[in-house]
Amino acid sequence: MTFSRKDFPEGFLFGTATSSYQIEGHAFGGAGSTHWDTFAATPGNVVRAENGDRGCDHYHRYEEDLDLVKAAGFDCYRFSTSWARVLPEGRGQVNQEGLDFYDRLTDAMLERGIKPCATLYHWELPSPLADLGGWRNRDIAKWFADFAEVIMGRIGDRMYSVAPINEPWCVGWLSHFLGHHAPGLRDIRATARAMHHVNLAHGSAIQAMRGLGMKNLGAVVNMEWADPATDTDEARAAADLYDGYYNRFFLSGMFKKEYPANVMEGFAPHMPEGWQDDFDVIGSKLDWVGVNYYTRKLIGPNTGPWPHHEEVEGPLPKTFMDWEIYPEGLYKFLKRTAEDYTGDLPLYVTENGMANADVKQPDGTVSDPERLDYVEKHLAMVRQAIAEGVPLKGYFLWSLLDNYEWALGYEKRFGLVHVDFDSMERTPKSSYYELQKALA
Ligand code: FCB
Numbered sequence: 001m002t003f004s005r006k007d008f009p010e011g012f013l014f015g016t017a018t019s020s021y022q023i024e025g026h027a028f029g030g031a032g033s034t035h036w037d038t039f040a041a042t043p044g045n046v047v048r049a050e051n052g053d054r055g056c057d058h059y060h061r062y063e064e065d066l067d068l069v070k071a072a073g074f075d076c077y078r079f080s081t082s083w084a085r086v087l088p089e090g091r092g093q094v095n096q097e098g099l100d101f102y103d104r105l106t107d108a109m110l111e112r113g114i115k116p117c118a119t120l121y122h123w124e125l126p127s128p129l130a131d132l133g134g135w136r137n138r139d140i141a142k143w144f145a146d147f148a149e150v151i152m153g154r155i156g157d158r159m160y161s162v163a164p165i166n167e168p169w170c171v172g173w174l175s176h177f178l179g180h181h182a183p184g185l186r187d188i189r190a191t192a193r194a195m196h197h198v199n200l201a202h203g204s205a206i207q208a209m210r211g212l213g214m215k216n217l218g219a220v221v222n223m224e225w226a227d228p229a230t231d232t233d234e235a236r237a238a239a240d241l242y243d244g245y246y247n248r249f250f251l252s253g254m255f256k257k258e259y260p261a262n263v264m265e266g267f268a269p270h271m272p273e274g275w276q277d278d279f280d281v282i283g284s285k286l287d288w289v290g291v292n293y294y295t296r297k298l299i300g301p302n303t304g305p306w307p308h309h310e311e312v313e314g315p316l317p318k319t320f321m322d323w324e325i326y327p328e329g330l331y332k333f334l335k336r337t338a339e340d341y342t343g344d345l346p347l348y349v350t351e352n353g354m355a356n357a358d359v360k361q362p363d364g365t366v367s368d369p370e371r372l373d374y375v376e377k378h379l380a381m382v383r384q385a386i387a388e389g390v391p392l393k394g395y396f397l398w399s400l401l402d403n404y405e406w407a408l409g410y411e412k413r414f415g416l417v418h419v420d421f422d423s424m425e426r427t428p429k430s431s432y433y434e435l436q437k438a439l440a
Pocket residue numbers: 019022166167170222292351398405406414
């Protein structure tokens with residue numbers, strides 16, 4: 001282990017992150033149908049058509065899971081709240097069982113001295129709202145703000161921090177342009193609208209939570225470093241455009257009240273009416289920003305329609321996701337986010353981690369030195385950014401448990417803790433024990 005707590009500033013927070021649909025078991029506790037259930041039920045979308053019905057059965061095992069968070073020495077637990085568990089129809093009638101669950105979960109964190117860090121939306125949109133167009137419908141900003149009030153009206157008094165939406169790029173581009181995530185659309189008009197409405201919903205939820213008197217509200221964005229695939233102007237422009245719609249679009253909306261010009265070249269004809277008037281809501285004051293970081297991409301031009309580019313396979317060592325391991329990207333993003341957007345505002349790494357095959361051995365152990373190596377390399381970049389003045393206040397590892405990795409089903413294991421998806425038995429991996437020593 002190449003680090004311990006004393007290598008970080010006093011008060012630096014370590015945490016681990018999960019999300020509701022990926023671990024809770026959506027079939028339990030009266031949750032309503034979501035677009036992930038129907039996406040997964042449609043042939044060809046998800047490996048083995050797996051869904052979040054059982055997840056890791058966290059709904060029943062959350063005490064044991066929080067014991068693992070505590071015993072590892074983490075200060076914080078980043079979890080998400082399922083909209084459809086709280087409001088099965090997306091609006092209107094509340095599922096008391098759902099609210100009660102998040103209430104118990106919150107108290108169970110506090111009893112263990114763990115800081116609750118909530119995300120309101122980590123991708124499971126209630127089906128009745130998907131029927132109305134989901135993120136393509138401008139009304140989602142209002143529906144989402146109402147959900148924020150309902151869930152935070154119950155647990156908001158005990159949250160350490162809250163962010164409205166996990167990874168706006170995934171909600172917008174990945175789900176409406178690439179079609180890899182629910183609702184699986186591949187349509188530029190849908191994408192432009194979803195990307196803008198995600199921002200509007202973010203700002204609307206921030207305002208709703210301010211209205212409840214809540215503090216320490218932020219945003220969580222994901223970033224992938226984009227390098228040109230070749231040393232040409234065309235490849236540089238291609239990488240710059242990828243950077244625009246992936247890494248700059250959302251922060252630019254929130255902090256500069258505008259969208260990147262190269263992205264608008266493709267989006268302008270498809271934007272919803274009146275979008276220019278939404279930036280005061282989108283730019284609602286924030287207390288922190290979280291960056292989720294995993295990898296980089298090489299981008300080169302192609303002759304297809306806008307955005308006229310494609311990913312090119314890179315030469316670096318890869319994880320089980322086929323993602324290149326590129327720790328320098330995290331350093332570059334932390335520096336750039338502070339310099340270009342957030343200034344003195346506290347930053348967090350809200351997700352970072354890797355998937356591995358992680359097989360449980362006959363002697364009952366799971367050895368994952370690759371994960372430890374990945375984390376150490378990224379934490380070295382975190383320390384470098386801090387040393388150069390970036391106001392970074394914490395680091396969250398994705399993830400506590402092996403879980404439902406969306407369209408890739410249950411075989412991409414991101415956990416510090418191995419999960420047997422038949423018996424639901426939890427087995428801490430070697431990386432868990434190493435981290436425990438470092439955090440002691
Ligand atoms: C992030 C997601 C998280 C998980 C990791 C691997 O994009 O926020 O749910 O899928 O990637």
